[in-house]
Amino acid sequence: MISTEVRTGEGSYSVLIGSELLSSVGEQIKERLSPARCAIISDTNVASHFADPIQKSLHATGFEPTLITIQAGEQSKTLEQVGAICEKMLLAGLDRQSFVIGLGGGVIGDLSGFVAAIFERGIPHVQIPTTLLAMVDSSIGGKTGVNTFAGKNLLGAFHQPSMVVDDIYVLKTLPRRFLRQGFAEVIKHAVIADAKMFQELKNETGSDARSLETLVQRNVEIKSNIVAKDELDRTGERALLNFGHTIGHAIERAGNYEKILHGEAVSLGIIAACAISAKKAGLPQAEIAAVADLLQRFGLPIRLPEDFPHQRILDALAFDKKFERGEIRFVVTPKIGSANLSRDVTMDDIREAVAQL
Ligand SMILES: NC(=O)c1ccc[n+]([C@@H]2O[C@H](COP(=O)([O-])OP(=O)(O)OC[C@H]3O[C@@H](n4cnc5c(N)ncnc54)[C@H](O)[C@@H]3O)[C@@H](O)[C@H]2O)c1
Numbered sequence: 001m002i003s004t005e006v007r008t009g010e011g012s013y014s015v016l017i018g019s020e021l022l023s024s025v026g027e028q029i030k031e032r033l034s035p036a037r038c039a040i041i042s043d044t045n046v047a048s049h050f051a052d053p054i055q056k057s058l059h060a061t062g063f064e065p066t067l068i069t070i071q072a073g074e075q076s077k078t079l080e081q082v083g084a085i086c087e088k089m090l091l092a093g094l095d096r097q098s099f100v101i102g103l104g105g106g107v108i109g110d111l112s113g114f115v116a117a118i119f120e121r122g123i124p125h126v127q128i129p130t131t132l133l134a135m136v137d138s139s140i141g142g143k144t145g146v147n148t149f150a151g152k153n154l155l156g157a158f159h160q161p162s163m164v165v166d167d168i169y170v171l172k173t174l175p176r177r178f179l180r181q182g183f184a185e186v187i188k189h190a191v192i193a194d195a196k197m198f199q200e201l202k203n204e205t206g207s208d209a210r211s212l213e214t215l216v217q218r219n220v221e222i223k224s225n226i227v228a229k230d231e232l233d234r235t236g237e238r239a240l241l242n243f244g245h246t247i248g249h250a251i252e253r254a255g256n257y258e259k260i261l262h263g264e265a266v267s268l269g270i271i272a273a274c275a276i277s278a279k280k281a282g283l284p285q286a287e288i289a290a291v292a293d294l295l296q297r298f299g300l301p302i303r304l305p306e307d308f309p310h311q312r313i314l315d316a317l318a319f320d321k322k323f324e325r326g327e328i329r330f331v332v333t334p335k336i337g338s339a340n341l342s343r344d345v346t347m348d349d350i351r352e353a354v355a356q357l
């Protein structure tokens with residue numbers, strides 16, 4: 001088992017990475033949190049696979065877990081759901097001494113983290129991510145929240161986890177399309193911060209547990225190092241993590257969050273951001289080709305489906321608040337392994353890049 005310490009403004013938390021960690025998770029938690037009531041928040045796909053060993057381990061170590069299972073999917077990430085979960089926790093007798101375990105992908109991580117942030121004005125949050133995307137991205141950094149009709153992730157709170165347990169074994173049941181999404185974020189991290197990892201990804205198969213453990217550790221470090229410089233997303237440093245996401249989010253929105261998964265939209269957004277980087281930051285053509293090759297190697301799209309309405313992407317971009325004030329802050333990469341915010345990118349540059357997708 002690998003243990004990585006992530007520093008935050010208030011202290012630090014451990015990220016444990018290994019295989020088959022769930023049956024001893026109670027002991028790991030006991031080293032950090034005193035025995036108490038806790039809620040395991042999970043979804044209908046994940047709970048049936050993994051809730052049992054966790055509950056057993058918690059009981060055996062003196063905790064009193066209550067399992068709360070919600071419908072799987074992004075449509076569950078709402079304020080109503082947060083309210084319903086909190087009511088269940090109160091009925092089960094949870095109080096200020098209790099804590100929350102989020103067992104699932106990014107949806108459960110964001111939702112359970114928000115519950116932990118507001119329940120009795122804030123209780124500890126333990127993350128047990130079960131998708132690659134959640135391990136390398138959403139479980140790190142303390143952003144929690146829910147969606148609204150007006151847009152995604154518009155309500156939330158910063159609430160750093162107390163610990164994160166990444167059990168690579170759980171990825172065995174994850175459908176391949178969801179596994180691939182995680183690699184979009186991994187490739188994003190490589191492009192913005194780690195040229196060496198970019199090269200190594202050319203040999204990554206995504207199926208060897210040892211190699212995945214090292215990969216997850218590396219990505220936890222990349223994300224947490226960037227977050228540490230700008231925990232509350234104010235100075236622009238954390239915004240570098242949005243590489244590929246400005247256009248990616250617009251593509252997701254244009255597909256009504258159904259046709260194209262987040263990671264697939266990010267893959268397309270990375271291609272567009274690379275085209276813009278060539279024009280505005282001097283990214284060499286050979287490096288653009290290398291990025292496209294790597295994305296394709298992991299089964300990620302580099303072109304939109306034939307019949308996809310390009311105009312809807314531009315409409316969705318216009319909807320994005322960042323664009324309304326006239327100033328566009330766009331993340332570009334001058335060279336694989338580095339990134340910066342540019343103020344030179346115009347709406348025309350973006351239109352041109354989207355047209356090429
Ligand atoms: N907080 C952050 O910093 C941050 C960063 C990136 C993304 N996010 C959020 O993360 C969410 C996306 O996360 P996601 O891609 O993990 O989606 P998800 O949580 O919806 O999981 C994807 C699907 O896989 C299923 N699943 C999860 N683990 C499984 C397993 N081990 N075996 C079988 N099925 C499994 C889920 O039930 C779901 O159907 C979005 O809501 C996004 O906004 C947050």
Ligand SMILES: [Zn+2]
Nearest residue numbers: 185245262266
């Ligand atoms: Zn993302």
